[in-house]
């Protein structure tokens with residue numbers, strides 16, 4: 355019979371490489387290799403080390419973070435192997451290092467590394483390890499930079515997406531439009547993936563659609579509208595009815611008839627005069643190409659005087675042939691005012707021409723949107739159904755980096771810690787287990803870290819939870835439910851069962867559920883209530899014992 359370790363190994367063989375082929379063992383800082391050499395020279399390279407990957411502060415002034423990047427880390431670990439040409443390159447840049455070291459590098463893989471992690475898409479908090487990585491110190495050291503790189507932006511942009519979703523509300527459609535503004539190709543593709551996890555509905559990025567199966571959506575640009583000059587450009591004017599029973603020979607003429615009706619309709623009087631003919635030509639051409647989902651960008655010339663009546667004339671002509679137009683996009687001006695006026699216009703048409711549902715024609719908005727503008731629009735009132743968001747979302751304009759770190763917490767079963775004058779930078783030593791304790795109302799109350807050898811917290815127990823560094827901050831917690839956070843995603847040579855890597859859709863669903871489970875005061879944009887992070891009484895005592903042991907005593911004269 356196959357052993358658990360063998361079963362893990364054969365299942366791991368099917369884990370594909372990291373999405374970006376640039377993610378190789380050389381995608382790291384040089385010091386990881388110089389340290390690996392020095393470990394090797396000192397005969398320490400196989401010593402068993404435990405590192406924690408965590409961040410110190412949630413981004414964007416918030417109290418929560420969405421964890422992204424785990425799958426890419428596991429793909430990297432599963433396929434970690436230095437190629438001959440990579441070894442040769444390292445040899446060329448480390449010419450004084452002994453050959454035996456490069457032999458060691460040639461042999462290494464991650465078969466003796468264990469990775470425990472919080473499931474991807476989870477809501478996570480400062481100081482609690484997102485990942486705990488254990489293995490030969492020289493090997494795990496080589497994982498630091500790629501892991502931190504893979505998690506940092508992924509988590510930052512997933513959090514940014516979740517924050518935009520929270521302000522927009524669940525009923526709105528959110529489209530990620532950022533590729534052109536993203537930090538390079540990987541920035542763009544990663545943003546599309548992690549914005550989807552964080553709650554966006556679709557992306558305009560075709561490569562991300564192919565790579566990850568994210569729904570693709572889009573409209574058209576101003577160039578398409580301004581490329582037309584007159585209705586004479588439209589040569590093929592016929593359009594088949596939706597049910598295929600007949601064909602309208604001159605769709606242009608049908609649209610013009612409708613435009614004329616709009617201009618003479620009593621209830622719309624004053625709203626429409628002469629519209630821009632070249633814009634009308636563009637809209638008709640787009641409708642002829644996509645009669646099933648006609649959508650028009652209406653702000654190239656003038657929304658109220660031209661774009662909107664032109665769109666409606668085309669939409670009404672399509673309606674005659676059994677098609678339903680998808681809607682409009684506004685990309686400039688006062689989006690609150692223009693969306694409200696557009697809705698009034700749609701409603702007036704519904705009433706005037708008895709076209710059921712026309713009032714509900716979708717209104718999309720874009721143009722430098724961010725959390726603040728979404729919030730302002732909510733406060734003013736608007737009629738927008740869909741937001742297209744690019745620059746601020748994918749570049750994480752309001753905060754450039756998350757600041758994840760990877761710190762040694764134990765070596766050869768000896769707990770280690772990094773001291774700092776700045777209390778927020780002191781690392782929490784020991785190989786730890788982490789738990790989320792839930793209260794009576796179903797909300798998470800506190801995340802608790804304990805040493806691996808301590809008994810785990812149980813529902814119904816009265817558990818002392820202490821702030822890791824501030825003596826006076828402590829509380830007894832009686833959890834209704836206890837959830838272990840760190841799960842085994844890469845068991846190494848251990849017999850632990852390996853968690854399957856979920857699909858992107860499952861990660862996204864998990865993220866949505868996690869966000870919904872949080873108490874709203876932790877999630878609000880302004881002055882959110884801090885979420886409690888704590889350690890057990892035993893771990894607290896140990897941290898402070900080690901701290902005193904490691905910190906040299908000053909002497910004043």
Ligand SMILES: Nc1ncnc2c1ncn2[C@@H]1O[C@H](COP(=O)(O)OP(=O)(O)OP(=O)(O)O)[C@@H](O)[C@H]1O
Nearest residue numbers: 685686687688689690691721722723727730731734
């Ligand atoms: N009602 C609103 N409340 C708050 N912000 C808004 C509102 N409507 C639009 N905005 C934002 O105001 C900014 C307007 O951008 P800007 O001043 O560049 O004008 P514009 O409409 O893009 O003009 P242009 O015609 O040159 O494209 C955008 O960032 C947009 O998201």
Ligand SMILES: O=P(O)(O)OC[C@H]1O[C@H](OP(=O)(O)OP(=O)(O)O)[C@H](O)[C@@H]1O
Nearest residue numbers: 531685720721722723742743744745746
């Ligand atoms: O504004 P963002 O959030 O980045 O969203 C994407 C923007 O990209 C497109 O136009 P682009 O910005 O290229 O040109 P424009 O600003 O002149 O419309 C689109 O019309 C949006 O305005």
Ligand SMILES: O=C(O)c1cccnc1
Nearest residue numbers: 531558571572573574742
């Ligand atoms: O499809 C769109 O409307 C789109 C795509 C990318 C950027 N701006 C708009």
Ligand SMILES: [Mg+2]
Nearest residue numbers: 685720721722
């Ligand atoms: Mg723009």
